[in-house]
Every structure is written in structure tokens, then in C-alpha cells.
């Protein structure tokens with residue numbers, strides 16, 4: 445798929461089970477749009493997943509589940525390259541080279557590592573978790589990606605990617621494209637339905653605030669209807685004073701394409717119950733086909749696995765070429781076959 449479109453690459457961890465509405469509106473939906481305008485590579489990052497303990501059977505199931513949901517959300521294997529990271533051994537191979545180019549102090553400054561290792565107790569954090577960002581660097585550089593669609597929390601990892609690419613290019617000769625972060629739109633930011641000042645996340649304090657796309661549609665409707673609002677009754681977008689209602693409006697607007705202003709007008713003189721009831725319907729209409737498309741892939745793992753095999757083959761063609769060049773620049777003796 446030679447292409448003059450800019451190349452994007454991104455990854456998602458197979459650790460969550462069901463995607464939640466925040467994942468979908470914040471990232472996956474934009475991945476789907478980018479396959480129309482970019483030469484897009486998307487992967488399920490199972491190598492990254494094992495930086496924290498994983499149950500093997502669960503990891504395998506979650507890897508298929510993540511791929512199935514990406515396809516259900518609209519990624520089209522004919523318009524993008526969708527693959528599983530461990531199917532392309534070049535990631536680990538270039539990851540090692542990048543490890544040897546990174547300063548220990550430089551890696552120690554990665555804030556996500558500091559947060560994650562503090563959470564589980566620094567003594568127990570693995571060396572893999574420490575080098576997680578460096579594997580991510582390899583992920584990106586292998587594909588000579590121009591842009592990396594990620595959330596704000598990944599900006600530092602993209603900066604590291606640029607630093608290491610530049611260091612390699614300067615020391616050993618032009619090899620890697622310097623990528624840019626393509627920070628996903630803040631408008632896609634979805635908040636917890638029970639605590640609308642906190643980002644929707646699977647580690648939410650109450651499951652009632654989290655919309656899992658694979659939940660029973662009835663459960664989803666119920667969660668929307670019991671979303672926290674405020675004691676006022678006016679349906680108006682005002683994040684500061686009405687974070688709950690504003691969150692519902694932005695979810696509604698993102699799912700239907702109606703603007704916030706149109707929605708405010710539509711609910712003029714109506715109570716929150718009307719907004720919640722309609723949004724519950726909108727949500728059910730969205731999740732019902734999403735669930736059944738995901739289920740169809742899970743019911744036919746052979747088809748799913750063969751889509752992933754083709755994706756890995758396309759990915760490897762690109763990755764192997766970059767790795768061969770990088771190995772040559774480093775000074776490795778070519779293996780004779």
C-alpha cells in the first residue's frame with residue numbers, strides 16, 4: 445500500500461476488556477476517521493501489556509477482544525493496517541537498540557513510569573515497565589510514522605521518540621523519520637457519569653459512572669438515566685457550574701453530530717429527565733450494533749485471526765525494512781541465509 449498520504453501509527457493496550465465510551469470517543473473514533481486521510485497503522489500492544497502481570501489466558505482473550513472491538517468500531521483492514529505487536533518481532537529487536545541509546549537518567553524522567561511504579565510500589569515495578577516508553581519509541585520509528593494520534597498523557601513519550609530518532613540519525617546517519625504527536629481532540633474528552641469532574645476511566649470509584657460499550661444496553665440506559673446532574677433544571681452547557689449536564693450534552697453531540705447549541709434549544713423548557721431519556725436511547729442505538737459486530741468476530745476467531753495475520757504481514761514488510769537499515773547503521777554483521 446504505497447501511499448503519499450502521511451503515515452499515522454498508534455497502539456492500544458489489550459488490558460481493559462470492554463472499551464469504554466471515553467476510549468471510543470476520545471481515541472478509537474478518530475482512528476477510524478484517520479484511515480480515510482492517512483496511511484494508518486494500528487496495533488494491539490501486547491508486549492506493552494506484560495509490563496505489569498497478566499494472566500496468560502486473559503491476555504490472549506483480551507487481545508482478540510481488543511481487535512474485535514476495533515473492527516466493530518469501523519477499522520477496515522482494507523483501509524488500514526491492523527495488527528498485534530507481538531506478531532511483528534522487529535518491535536522487540538529495535539526496542540533493544542533503542543534501549544542502548546537511552547540514558548538511564550533520561551528514562552528515569554518519564555512521568556508515566558513514575559506514576560505507574562509508585563502505584564504498585566517502586567520495588568515491585570519491572571524493568572519492562574521502566575523501558576516501556578523505549579519500546580514505544582521502537583513501535584513508532586519502525587514505521588517511519590509522521591504522526592502519532594495519542595492522548596495528552598503520551599506527549600512525553602513522543603518527545604522521547606523524537607530525541608532518540610534524532611540522536612540515532614546524527615550519530616549513525618539518517619535512518620528514522622521524526623514523528624509528531626497528533627494530540628486527540630479535547631472535545632472527545634468524556635467524564636465520569638457519577639463524578640463529572642473526573643475523566644471517564646476503568647479505574648473509576650463507582651462502576652455506575654463508566655459506560656462499557658459491551659455492557660447490556662439496558663445497563664447502559666440505566667447508567668445514563670442516573671447520571672449526576674445538579675439541582676438547577678436548565679439544560680445548558682456550562683462545564684464550570686454544570687459539569688454533569690455539560691458532559692451529557694457533549695456525549696450526545698459527539699454521537700449524533702447535533703451541535704451543543706442545537707441541543708440546548710431542543711431541551712429549552714424541558715427537564716433533565718427528557719435529555720437523559722433521549723441520550724439513553726441514542727446510546728442504546730449506538731452500543732447495540734457495536735456489541736453484535738464485536739460478538740460476530742469473537743464467534744468466528746478464525747476470520748479474526750486471519751485478518752490479524754494479514755495485518756501482521758503488511759506491518760512486517762515495513763518494519764523489516766527499517767530494522768535492516770538500522771541494524772546496518774549500528775554495525776551488525778549481516779546474517780547470511
Ligand code: TRP
Pocket residue numbers: 453454455456457489492579580583584592593594598
Ligand atoms: N503507551 C500508549 C498508551 O498507553 C500505547 C502505545 C504503545 C502506543 N505503543 C504505541 C501509542 C505507539 C502510540 C504509538 O496509550
